[in-house]
Amino acid sequence: MKADYCSCTDHACPFHPVNHDKGCTPCIMKNQQEREVPSCLFKMVGRSERCEGYYFEDFALSVVDAQRAAGQVDVIAAADAAKAAAEE
Numbered sequence: 001m002k003a004d005y006c007s008c009t010d011h012a013c014p015f016h017p018v019n020h021d022k023g024c025t026p027c028i029m030k031n032q033q034e035r036e037v038p039s040c041l042f043k044m045v046g047r048s049e050r051c052e053g054y055y056f057e058d059f060a061l062s063v064v065d066a067q068r069a070a071g072q073v074d075v076i077a078a079a080d081a082a083k084a085a086a087e088e
């Protein structure tokens with residue numbers, strides 16, 4: 001099946017939309033069961049070199065590392081600063 005919306009390059013994966021007619025559903029179900037994030041979202045953020053897997057924590061690390069690489073205040077630091085400011 002044609003799946004232009006999917007940027008995952010693992011066409012051998014049985015959950016990839018080119019291998020069935022159920023769209024993203026099998027991929028999302030597999031990711032939910034394993035506490036993972038789909039590769040399409042990692043590709044949007046840019047996967048951190050520090051990632052060891054595709055788990056939620058790896059995605060969070062990728063978001064923070066991408067923000068730091070762009071010279072931005074990362075989401076964790078921003079939340080900590082906001083909390084500290086609210087407590088003053």
Ligand code: SF4
Pocket residue numbers: 005006007008015016017023024027028038039040041
């Ligand atoms: S959720 Fe999975 S199937 Fe859907 S676009 Fe992302 S990687 Fe492809």
